[in-house]
Amino acid sequence: MALGGNPIFNGKNFRGATQAPRVPQAPYGQGQYGQQPYGQQAFGRAPGQVMDGQAGYAQQGMTTEQLQQMYNQPAAGPADTGRMTFDDVIVKTAACLGVLLVGAAVTMFVSMGLASMLMIVGALGGFVLAMVNTFKKQPSPALILAYAGLEGLFLGGLTRVLDTMYPGVGLQAVIGTLSVFAVTLVLFKSGKVRATPKAMRFFMIAMVGYALFSVVNLVMMLTGLTTEPFGLRSGVIGVAIGVLAIGLAAFSLVMDFTSIEAGVRNGAPQRFSWTAAFGLTVTLVWLYVEIIRLLAILRGDD
Template identity: 80%
Template sequence: MALGGNPIFNGKNFRGATQAPPVPQAYGQNQYGQNSYGQGGYGQTPVMDAPGWAAQQNMTQDQLQQMYNRPAAGPAETGRMTYDDVIVRTAACLGAVMAGAAVTLFVSMPLASMLMIVGALGGFVLALVNTFKKQPSPALILAYAGLEGLFLGGLTRILDGMFPGVGLQAVIGTLSVFAVTLLLFRSGKVRATPKAMRFFMIAMIGYAVFALVNMVMVWTGAVQSPFGLSTSIQIFGIPLGVFIGILAIGLAAFSLIMDFTSIEAGVRAGAPERFSWTAAFGLTVTLVWLYVEIIRLLSILRGEE
């Protein structure tokens, strides 16, 4: 895994990846699905008094041949993480996000706004809990996804009321960025190298400082615009928020690269299957962040029309 990595995976680093409990194998096979037939290591003679030796002698030729032809146990059979596991868990998390968002569509606007605040605060707390929790908890991860759904649903309803169609545009934009990023990663053209990681960390610190200052100025009323400094300051006639939004989307896209890198490292290391929930959680956090940045950028652009 690249130095630094996604903070969600840091501290875990798929430790214990080689300690997944082996599943019971048919007699005559070791934990890797290979047939031993009572044999010791290379250059050693069969152990005649090994358990089951006599039973093996009573097997017919067909039974022995069937045992020999049996395929070796794969990752799924040995309780290790696979890409399919990650896909299924991620789909479950995104389903929870969509369910939470759907709730805000069927309630009054004031209630939707309140649910948005509850989702934002609750999602933030559970994000911290899941990030620092050593072992992934499917229930807490799904609860996080549901709360983020409330937040995204309320936010989308507010902004879509101001700029009709911006919600659908943000969904399409998020899926497009995800697809392009995945294709670039799979092609090997983009990787989370140490040099790229250092740039990412510097840019993240700068973005975090701007976001904090901007939030304080909006809350204190120092800036009247709902987007704060993002729209009140312009550079060459272009709102500052456009430049910040493009930077933030780029950072979120690179965070996806780090997620993919961590997942690839976990599968290769034979991480226990339970860590597929950690991978799904990391992807969900990044996709939520990416969606928020895209819908914010689109709203700023629509507001300048």
């Protein structure tokens, strides 16, 4: 994957991963498993005697039929050789999202004040664990699942607060997130959307601008320079920024899919399926936050 992609995969985006080791080759002039060159007989063996790699199996009492059955078995797949597969990524992503939903459910059964407190704890704790997991060279399933749980507290509290102000906005955000994810995945699988170098450059420029705007907006909100609920993200400007942010999050999904595809193709170790699941979880959290914020802005302008 090109430089400047999802930072979660940078530095450990399977660049160091290689395909499964090649089968060792026999020395020059010698056949596989010690077989003699064609036309030559192994020293000390009579014609028709079991030779080469079969000798060890013959000593173990294996018949010719058993040897033939072993030969006819399919080659070991990625899962059999400890390599990352798409199924691994799906299962581990489902685990992360399951823990996230549990965290979100907690905020639905407590008082509004406690839910707001849990939202702040989840936001701060999730940010810290996001940084830790991003810069760790080896993925830690426990830390990744802990991140998912904290983000669940944050998203659950945020959803409850906004859903109280604008009833139904939470369900709309969930449907919107799933829809964007499904459409992006279909477009990626069809080859219509790819993380090309040119697209990556535009993405990075847009991300820098969006990050700068977000910092300025946060400072103005904290210092009281703006009294709007979302600061500068109100009215037409807020809607435009929201649409841009959702587009950036959707393209981040494309980069995640690209990294996962590269990991499976290059035979990345199976443990990196947790890295892939973490990257997808981070992007989906970002996408959900942008969608529910945009919906709240639109409802607030009604």
